[in-house]
Amino acid sequence: MTANVATKLPEIKHTKMLINGKVIIQGQLRSIELLYSKTFEVVNPNTKQKVADLPGATEDDATAAVAAAKAAFPEWSNLGPEVRGSYRTYIGHLHPQPPGNSSLNTPGFVGMTMRQPYGVETIIIPLPGALIAGNTVVLKSSEKAPLGVARVAELIHQAGFPPGVLNVISGHGTPSGSVLAHHMEVRIISYTGSTATGKLIQQAAAKSNLKMVNLEQGKKTGKLALGGGHIEGTDGFFVQPTVFLDQPEDARVIKEEIVGPVANDTEFGLYAPVFTREISKAMRVAKALESGSVGVNCSSTSNDLDLHFGGFKHPGQGRRGIPYIIDHFLEQKAVFIKVDEV
Numbered sequence: 001m002t003a004n005v006a007t008k009l010p011e012i013k014h015t016k017m018l019i020n021g022k023v024i025i026q027g028q029l030r031s032i033e034l035l036y037s038k039t040f041e042v043v044n045p046n047t048k049q050k051v052a053d054l055p056g057a058t059e060d061d062a063t064a065a066v067a068a069a070k071a072a073f074p075e076w077s078n079l080g081p082e083v084r085g086s087y088r089t090y091i092g093h094l095h096p097q098p099p100g101n102s103s104l105n106t107p108g109f110v111g112m113t114m115r116q117p118y119g120v121e122t123i124i125i126p127l128p129g130a131l132i133a134g135n136t137v138v139l140k141s142s143e144k145a146p147l148g149v150a151r152v153a154e155l156i157h158q159a160g161f162p163p164g165v166l167n168v169i170s171g172h173g174t175p176s177g178s179v180l181a182h183h184m185e186v187r188i189i190s191y192t193g194s195t196a197t198g199k200l201i202q203q204a205a206a207k208s209n210l211k212m213v214n215l216e217q218g219k220k221t222g223k224l225a226l227g228g229g230h231i232e233g234t235d236g237f238f239v240q241p242t243v244f245l246d247q248p249e250d251a252r253v254i255k256e257e258i259v260g261p262v263a264n265d266t267e268f269g270l271y272a273p274v275f276t277r278e279i280s281k282a283m284r285v286a287k288a289l290e291s292g293s294v295g296v297n298c299s300s301t302s303n304d305l306d307l308h309f310g311g312f313k314h315p316g317q318g319r320r321g322i323p324y325i326i327d328h329f330l331e332q333k334a335v336f337i338k339v340d341e342v
Helices: 002-007 059-078 081-091 128-132 147-159 173-182 195-207 279-288 322-328
Strands: 016-019 022-025 038-043 050-056 109-117 120-124 136-140 166-169 186-192 212-216 271-275 293-296 330-338
Touching (some): 016 059, 016 147, 059 109, 059 166, 081 128, 136 173, 195 212, 279 293
Antiparallel strands (some): 016 022
């Protein structure tokens, strides 16, 4: 069975990074100049066989990507959202930039709020909202799953994005990720991944320029199947209610991430599904769960585009989802205008 699965994998001839609108293939820049990048192997977790070599961004690569994004920011941010959104064929559905607010509550003055893009943003890995808000982006892929992002780099190049607006690099947390997190020209960073790395990113943000940080991190709550219903079959990935006996408070099973039947007595509260036929019981349990998102009789709330997604406690800060994510990528500015009394 393993061999059959392996033979179905497509051959990957090369993978790419994208810096300042130029595609880097196996360390070589498709232009007159050359940019050398180290490579690292990507393996198929099903077979442990090598799938491809990916360029590992060096400190110089990461710095070049930030410089390209900074140079592209003034022109990109001044475009209207409808122009920036015209590239959405290649980066998914994007929500229009929300307007600001106005106020006439103070006699003799008109007050208004404006939402403006930050500037250069580092993304690891959620993307579209940052671009449509008018930021320029350095997107770093995970070294464990970089191939999809490498394909995105190809599509961005083919789509004719303005050079420097979206730069794609691959590699490990050190050096490239660390360079981006500490970089003084990066104004905001969004990260999805482990809690340990999220803490390092926050430390780097604090030690550099106090850049804004948005984190989506680990989870611990598994699916809860309440009694009274009939489960079709017993061969699925069900976990019997489990009690851990005589474990110290600092035990890994208590403190670290387990996607299993552990609720509330943990620092991880990203998402928790509940299955029951009784809506009153579902509401009571949903309220009691210390989780940022709760699904009732479903495994994910991500299909509801009107809702946010984000966690309680260690899983992170901020909320994602179409109505919420754009605000994260925009700074608010208050404008107070004195006018003549009428």
